[in-house]
Amino acid sequence: MLEAFDTFWSIYSNLVLTLGTSSLLALSIYLTLSCGMLAMANAAFMGIGAYTSALLTMQAGWPYPAVLLAGAAAPAAVAYLIGKPTLRLSGVYLAMATLAFGEVVRIAILNTEAWTGGALGLNGIPAETQPWHVALVLLLVVAVLERLRRSRTGRAFEAIKEDETAAGLMGIDVAAHKLAAFVMGAAIAGLAGTLNAHLTFFIGPNEFGFDRGVEILTMTILGGIQGLMGPVVGAFIVTLLPEVLRGLQDWRLMANGVILVLMVLFLPRGLWDPARLRRLLGRS
Amino acid sequence: MLELQSISRQFGGLKVLHDVSLQVPQGSIFGLIGPNGAGKTTVFNLITGLLAPHSGSIHFGGQSLVGLPPHRITQAGIARTFQNIRVFKEMSLLDNVVVGMHRHMNASWPATLLALPSFREGERRARERARELLGWVKLDHKVDDLADKLSYGEQRKLELARALATEPKLLLLDEPVAGMNSAEKTELMAEIVNIRNRGYTIFMIEHDMRFVMGLCDQIAVLNFGRIIAQGVPDQIRNDPQVIEAYLGRDDDETTAAAGVPA
Numbered sequence: 375m376l377e378a379f380d381t382f383w384s385i386y387s388n389l390v391l392t393l394g395t396s397s398l399l400a401l402s403i404y405l406t407l408s409c410g411m412l413a414m415a416n417a418a419f420m421g422i423g424a425y426t427s428a429l430l431t432m433q434a435g436w437p438y439p440a441v442l443l444a445g446a447a448a449p450a451a452v453a454y455l456i457g458k459p460t461l462r463l464s465g466v467y468l469a470m471a472t473l474a475f476g477e478v479v480r481i482a483i484l485n486t487e488a489w490t491g492g493a494l495g496l497n498g499i500p501a502e503t504q505p506w507h508v509a510l511v512l513l514l515v516v517a518v519l520e521r522l523r524r525s526r527t528g529r530a531f532e533a534i535k536e537d538e539t540a541a542g543l544m545g546i547d548v549a550a551h552k553l554a555a556f557v558m559g560a561a562i563a564g565l566a567g568t569l570n571a572h573l574t575f576f577i578g579p580n581e582f583g584f585d586r587g588v589e590i591l592t593m594t595i596l597g598g599i600q601g602l603m604g605p606v607v608g609a610f611i612v613t614l615l616p617e618v619l620r621g622l623q624d625w626r627l628m629a630n631g632v633i634l635v636l637m638v639l640f641l642p643r644g645l646w647d648p649a650r651l652r653r654l655l656g657r658s
Numbered sequence: 659m660l661e662l663q664s665i666s667r668q669f670g671g672l673k674v675l676h677d678v679s680l681q682v683p684q685g686s687i688f689g690l691i692g693p694n695g696a697g698k699t700t701v702f703n704l705i706t707g708l709l710a711p712h713s714g715s716i717h718f719g720g721q722s723l724v725g726l727p728p729h730r731i732t733q734a735g736i737a738r739t740f741q742n743i744r745v746f747k748e749m750s751l752l753d754n755v756v757v758g759m760h761r762h763m764n765a766s767w768p769a770t771l772l773a774l775p776s777f778r779e780g781e782r783r784a785r786e787r788a789r790e791l792l793g794w795v796k797l798d799h800k801v802d803d804l805a806d807k808l809s810y811g812e813q814r815k816l817e818l819a820r821a822l823a824t825e826p827k828l829l830l831l832d833e834p835v836a837g838m839n840s841a842e843k844t845e846l847m848a849e850i851v852n853i854r855n856r857g858y859t860i861f862m863i864e865h866d867m868r869f870v871m872g873l874c875d876q877i878a879v880l881n882f883g884r885i886i887a888q889g890v891p892d893q894i895r896n897d898p899q900v901i902e903a904y905l906g907r908d909d910d911e912t913t914a915a916a917g918v919p920a
Contacts (some may be wrong), residue, residue, distance in 0.1 A: 543706060
């Protein structure tokens with residue numbers, strides 16, 4: 375039994391830990407979505423966290439807990455600075471501005487070769503991330519978000535998502551809440567980037583580009599934003615699907631895409647929809 | 659309590675409000691009436707900070723409101739409802755009202771994250787108060803329903819409860835009985851008098867003449883962006899300019915003398 379687990383773990387440990395970091399990424403964009411904003415900068419925030427933390431470990435030799443904190447703080451600080459002007463935009467305009475910001479980050483990483491290794495990326499990052507690190511960070515993030523969701527801040531986010539004008543007239547500082555959601559999302563994405571960088575040995579600029587941004591959004595939309603389980607479920611599916619479909623070989627990506635399209639078509643509110651689950655259970 | 663002084667506002671070349679001055683005295687029910695497109699809702703949007711006036715001043719209890727963002731104006735003690743109902747449809751009735759208590763819930767971060775007793779106590783008090791307010795508008799039997807499921811008239815009443823949750827001194831009601839049947843109207847009229855008797859000042863926009871005349875202590879009439887008359891209901895009822903604004907002028911003046919529209 376134990377032996378079987380050892381075999382499983384030696385093959386799949388990386389995948390299991392990726393489930394954790396993917397969940398963090400999905401939760402990071404959940405925050406902005408739950409506040410009614412379509413912000414697409416999370417891949418870039420992940421990258422900022424990953425590079426900041428990797429450099430602190432490799433160049434400055436910081437201890438890992440401090441590196442984790444810095445990996446969250448750096449993207450949060452950047453989010454604070456760019457959030458002030460960009461969060462005045464709404465809808466697709468905000469998505470475009472944040473996508474553009476993501477490109478700026480990617481190209482900045484490409485062109486600061488002296489620090490980041492440019493297109494070659496950073497090699498030989500010490501594998502500091504232990505499984506319990508991922509578990510603990512995920513647990514803490516979920517706990518904090520769950521408390522937040524059930525507090526006046528969470529209700530304010532929901533009110534802003536439903537009707538910004540009405541929310542403002544309820545005495546909610548709309549701009550400050552949007553900024554808070556954006557900054558917290560960036561910090562969580564940075565944590566995911568830090569954990570991931572110290573797990574995979576290597577990071578390169580293209581890991582944090584447009585594709586990753588869309589993948590993060592897909593996870594959360596697929597899972598739904600009716601609760602914290604949604605993003606986690608979505609992250610698991612998007613991460614596991616390519617592995618499960620490995621047998622299809624060349625058709626794998628196509629099957630992957632078809633499954634996602636079907637899910638979004640038939641479950642527009644996401645897979646995790648407590649109201650629908652309750653209805654289904656009530657009927658049976 | 660609320661004082662607007664020579665407010666003007668234009669949209670492009672269109673002057674929507676011209677030199678509008680109003681005083682809403684404390685403890686009264688004040689009505690603003692006028693034909694469609696007269697600029698009534700614009701007055702509310704200026705007071706609540708959704709729009710800025712191009713000239714003039716707005717004072718509330720001595721404090722200038724011009725240039726303040728909407729949430730600061732709410733915090734100063736003004737709440738409003740909307741003509742085209744804006745409840746949070748995907749939230750329960752209870753949550754809708756609890757959102758209104760946003761600034762009165764001040765649990766600290768540690769208390770919130772650890773769900774300490776002080777946080778729980780605040781949440782419990784907020785829910786209790788929300789139930790009470792929903793009771794005022796007779797919706798307390800539906801607290802856990804989604805707002806989306808309510809009828810039109812009920813959504814208006816929910817908006818009223820939600821506005822009261824911000825603990826306002828002044829309540830702005832934008833056409834509170836639009837779309838209600840006459841039984842609902844009579845009921846809401848009683849509710850509004852009750853609310854005033856609890857110490858709130860009320861400033862309402864309304865089309866329904868019977869409703870306004872029966873309820874308001876003072877009325878101002880807005881037509882094409884100007885205040886054309888102001889006074890107690892009886893004065894307004896017999897004001898020739900008001901009659902003209904509502905019925906139009908006729909060559910044969912006898913038709914106008916027939917009275918105000920019902």
